[in-house]
Amino acid sequence: MRPGHLWLVSLACCPLAGWPLLAHAGYKRFSRPCRAGLAAAVGSVLVSGWMTFFALAGIAWRPAAIVVLAGLTAFLLRFLPLEDSSEPAAPPEFPARRAERLAPGVAVISVIAAFAATASAAATSPDLLFFWGPKAQAFAAARTVDTSFLREPFLEYMHASYPPLVTNLYAFASIAAGRFAWGAATFVFPLCLAALASALPGLLRTATPRGTAWAASALVVAAFGFLGNEVDVAGNGEPWLWLFETLATALLVGGAATTGAGQLLAGLLLAGAVSTKVEGLPFAVAAAILFLAIRRRELRIGRAAGFLLLPGVVSLGAWFAFGASRRLFYGYEQYGSFLDIHWNELARVLSSIASALWSAGWTLPWLLPVAALLAAPGKTRLAALPLILAAVLTGFFVFTYLHLPDSSRWIEWSAGRVFSPLLALLAIASVCVRQQSG
Numbered sequence: 001m002r003p004g005h006l007w008l009v010s011l012a013c014c015p016l017a018g019w020p021l022l023a024h025a026g027y028k029r030f031s032r033p034c035r036a037g038l039a040a041a042v043g044s045v046l047v048s049g050w051m052t053f054f055a056l057a058g059i060a061w062r063p064a065a066i067v068v069l070a071g072l073t074a075f076l077l078r079f080l081p082l083e084d085s086s087e088p089a090a091p092p093e094f095p096a097r098r099a100e101r102l103a104p105g106v107a108v109i110s111v112i113a114a115f116a117a118t119a120s121a122a123a124t125s126p127d128l129l130f131f132w133g134p135k136a137q138a139f140a141a142a143r144t145v146d147t148s149f150l151r152e153p154f155l156e157y158m159h160a161s162y163p164p165l166v167t168n169l170y171a172f173a174s175i176a177a178g179r180f181a182w183g184a185a186t187f188v189f190p191l192c193l194a195a196l197a198s199a200l201p202g203l204l205r206t207a208t209p210r211g212t213a214w215a216a217s218a219l220v221v222a223a224f225g226f227l228g229n230e231v232d233v234a235g236n237g238e239p240w241l242w243l244f245e246t247l248a249t250a251l252l253v254g255g256a257a258t259t260g261a262g263q264l265l266a267g268l269l270l271a272g273a274v275s276t277k278v279e280g281l282p283f284a285v286a287a288a289i290l291f292l293a294i295r296r297r298e299l300r301i302g303r304a305a306g307f308l309l310l311p312g313v314v315s316l317g318a319w320f321a322f323g324a325s326r327r328l329f330y331g332y333e334q335y336g337s338f339l340d341i342h343w344n345e346l347a348r349v350l351s352s353i354a355s356a357l358w359s360a361g362w363t364l365p366w367l368l369p370v371a372a373l374l375a376a377p378g379k380t381r382l383a384a385l386p387l388i389l390a391a392v393l394t395g396f397f398v399f400t401y402l403h404l405p406d407s408s409r410w411i412e413w414s415a416g417r418v419f420s421p422l423l424a425l426l427a428i429a430s431v432c433v434r435q436q437s438g
Contacts, residue, residue, distance in 0.1 A: 003177040003178055003179055003181050003184075004177070004181040004183055004184035005184070006176060006177040006178075006181075007173045007174065007176070007177035007180075007181035007184040007185070008173070008181075008184050008187060008191070010063070010172065010173045010176035010177060011169070011173055011188075011191070013043070013047065013063070013067045013070075013172075014039075014040050014043035014044040014047055014169070015036060015039040015040040015043050016039075016043065016067070016071065017042075017043035017046055017047055017067050017070035017071045017074060018038070018039035018040065018041070018042035018043030018044075018045075018046060018070075018074055019035075019036075019039045019043070019071075019074070020071055020072075020074040020075035020078065021039075021042055021074040021075070021077050021078060021265075022035040022036075022038050022039040022042065022074075023035075024078045024082060024261065025083065026082040026083050026259060026260070026261025026262075027261055027265070029206065029256060030199075030202040030203070030256075031202045033198045033199075033202070034198065034199045034201065034202025034203065035199075035202075036195075036198055036199075037194075037195040037196065037197075037198035037199025037200075037247075038199050038247065038265065040195045041195065041199070041243055041244060041247060041268075041269060041272060042074065042265070042268050042269075042272075043070060043071075043074070044165065044169055044240070044272065045165070045244075045268050045269075045271050045272040045275065045311070045315070046070035046071075046073050046074060046268075047066055047067065047070045047168075047169065047172060048164060048165040048168040048169055048172075048275060048315075049070075049271075049275070049314070049315050049318065050066045050069045050070050050073070051066055051164070051168040051171070051172065052145075052164055052168065052315070052318045052319055052322060053318055054066065054144065055144045055145040055322055056318055056321055056322045056325065058144075059144075060143040060144060061143040061144055061171070061172070061175060062143075063172055063175055063176050066172065077264065080260065080264060080307075081260050081303070082259070082260040082261040082264060083259070083260065083261065101211070101214075103211075103214035103215045103217065103218035104201075104214055104218065106218040106221075106222055107197040107217060107218045107221040107222070108197070110193070110197070110218070110221045110222040110224075110225035110226075111190055111193050111194045111197055111221065111225065113225055113226075113229075114189060114190040114193050114225040114228060114229070115187070115190040117225075117228070117229040117234075118186050118187050118189055118190055118234045119187075121186070122229055123186070123189060123228055123229045123232055123233060123234040124186050124232060124234045124235060125186075125232045125233055125234055125235045125236040126232065127235070127236040128182070128185060128186065128234070128235030128236055129182075130157075131157075131158055131159075131236075132166055132167060132170060132185070132235060132236055132237070133170070133180060133182060133185060133235070134158070135149075135150075135158055135167045136166075136167045136170030136171045136174060136180055136185075137171075137174065137180040139167055139168070139171035140170075140171040140172075140174035140175050140179075140180060143175065145164065145322065147326045147328055150328060151328065159333060160323070160328050160329050160333075161323060161328075161329035161331065161332050161333050162277075162278065162332075163274065163275045163276055163277060163278065163280065163316075163319065164275060164319055165240065165272065165275035165276045166236075166237045166240055166276060170185055173185075182235075185235045186234035186235040187234070188234070188235065188239055188240075189228055189233055189234040189235070189239045191239075192239035192240060192242065192243045193221060193224060193225055193228070193239065193242075195243055196220070196221060196224070196242060196243050196246060196247070197217065197221045199247055200213075200216075200217040200220060200221070200246060200247065200250055201213045201214055201217040203247060203250040203251050203254055203256070204216055204217060204250050204254065204428070204431055205254075206251075206254030206255040206256045207250070207253050207254035207255065207382070207431055207432065208431040208432075208433070212431055213431065216372070216427050216428065216430060216431045219368060219369060219372060219427050220246060220369075220423070220424045220427045220428075223364075223365040223368065223369065223423045223424075223427075224239075224242055224365075224420070224423070224424070226361060226364075226365060227360060227361060227365040227416070227420055227423070230360045230361050230365075230416065231360050231416035231417045231420070233417060233420075236417075237276050237277045238277075238417050238420060240272070240276045241273060241276045241277050241279075241280060241421060242420065242421060242424065243272070244269045244270070244272035244273040244276060244280070245269075245273050245280070245283055245421050245424070246421070246424040246428075247269050248266050248269035248270050248273065248284075248287060249287065249385070249386050249389065249424065249425060249428050250428055251265060251266045251269065252266055252287060252291045252385060253382045253383075253385055253386065253428060253431075253432055257291065257295065258295065258298045258299060260303060260307065263303070263304050263307035263308055264307045264311075266291075266307070266308055267307045267308045267309065267310065267311040267312065268311050270283075270284040270287060270288065270308060270309075270311065270312050271284075271311035271312040271314070271315040271316075273312075274312045274315060274316050275312075275315045275316065275319070278332055279393065279396065279397070279418060281316070281332075282392060282393065282396045283389065283392070283393060283421070284312050286388070286389055286392040286393075287308075287385070287389055288305070288308040288309055290384070290385045290388055290389065291304075291308065291385060292304060292305060292308070294381060294382065294384060294385055295382075334403075337403075340403065341399070341402045341403060342402050342403070342404065342405055343402065345401075345402055345404075345405065345406070345407070346398075346402065348406075348408060349398060349401045349402060349407060349408075349411065350398070352401075352407070352408045352411040352412065352415070353397075353398070353401075353411055353415050353419070355412070356411055356412055356414075356415035356416050356419075357415060357416060357419060359416070360416035365420070365423050366419070366422060366423050366426070368423075369423050369424075369426035369427040369430065370426055372426070372427060372430040373426050373427075373429050373430040375430075376429075376430040376431070376432075376433045377433060377434075378433050378434035379429070379432055379433050379434075380432050380433060380434055382432040383429040383430075383432035383433075385429075385432075386425040386426070386428045386429040386432075387425070387426075387429050389425050390422045390425040390426060390429075393419075393421065393422060393425075394419070394422070397415070397418055397419065
């Protein structure tokens with residue numbers, strides 16, 4: 001088997017590691033394809049988490065041992081109080097309209113198109129060449145997080161404190177394959193999109209009838225597939241972030257989120273977000289707070305807060321503990337002083353953001369979910385969760401961009417990517433409607 005093929009095949013260890021948890025009776029409400037996609041997401045969090053713990057303990061990475069420990073962790077999580085005496089009822093079912101019946105086909109075509117774009121190198125991210133790839137290659141060679149590599153002054157642009165999940169998993173696959181496979185790494189984009197297409201309809205089904213769940217899922221997958229090609233995400237962290245944040249949000253607005261099983265799963269997905277990119281942290285904190293506030297009457301608050309927050313605290317805590325113990329970093333690096341904000345740049349920042357979104361497919365990836373949201377009748381209070389999350393992320397990005405005296409070039413390069421999760425949040429908000437009788 002070629003190294004590139006082996007590199008990709010080794011990532012199958014992630015769903016294998018996550019499956020012991022998803023096989024629990026508390027997740028039987030989800031279809032098998034949905035649970036397979038969720039297992040891939042959960043397993044990637046557990047595999048990366050154990051790699052971080054190995055690095056913290058000074059133990060060399062051994063893929064077989066890491067997968068076994070990740071799978072054992074998934075199995076042991078089954079013994080937490082996941083089942084409830086009363087399970088929430090599924091939304092009423094209505095016959096799917098013709099357009100809704102076409103939705104699964106649209107999702108499949110979108111994933112195939114993403115594979116084609118990746119294979120032609122049309123979606124390859126330069127960040128893979130300058131950032132993600134070199135770090136993963138160095139970590140794989142060292143079989144741990146290479147502190148000597150990260151300390152090099154001329155490599156400061158690689159951000160030593162950046163969350164570890166993507167580089168951990170790329171290093172894992174590189175150790176298994178014998179080298180870092182640059183071309184294979186780009187195919188993580190369609191693979192993450194396929195996992196999202198597999199899991200999202202089942203999660204949304206707990207919040208809305210099947211036809212609507214299919215349609216909303218197809219919209220999200222198609223928008224991400226198109227946008228990924230437009231803003232070049234193949235090989236970087238965005239596809240992972242889309243997987244974790246979209247699935248976590250869909251879960252939190254559905255009926256399964258009132259159960260222990262649903263809350264644990266959401267917590268693991270939020271841990272994946274905080275371990276993938278810096279912006280995953282404000283997303284996860286805001287998502288947990290909003291969920292606890294909006295759905296407090298349906299919850300056992302203490303248990304829900306623990307399940308939602310502890311996985312992320314453990315994941316990020318282990319990473320920051322590693323940085324502190326090696327005197328490498330003591331938190332995320334800042335772009336200047338936290339309160340040194342260039343408010344006079346606000347108009348230019350907003351204008352640059354609008355221009356960047358326009359250039360990414362004439363803003364259609366965001367406008368179509370907005371249209372779906374506006375067309376949705378009788379939205380419930382649950383729609384506030386993804387909408388406020390979108391507002392929080394927007395505020396965070398604008399606030400970050402205001403820390404430079406002129407961030408126009410930075411915005412031109414990054415805004416299309418960092419604002420991409422908003423399209424999924426808008427689409428999910430559109431399904432949070434009062435169900436009409438048939």
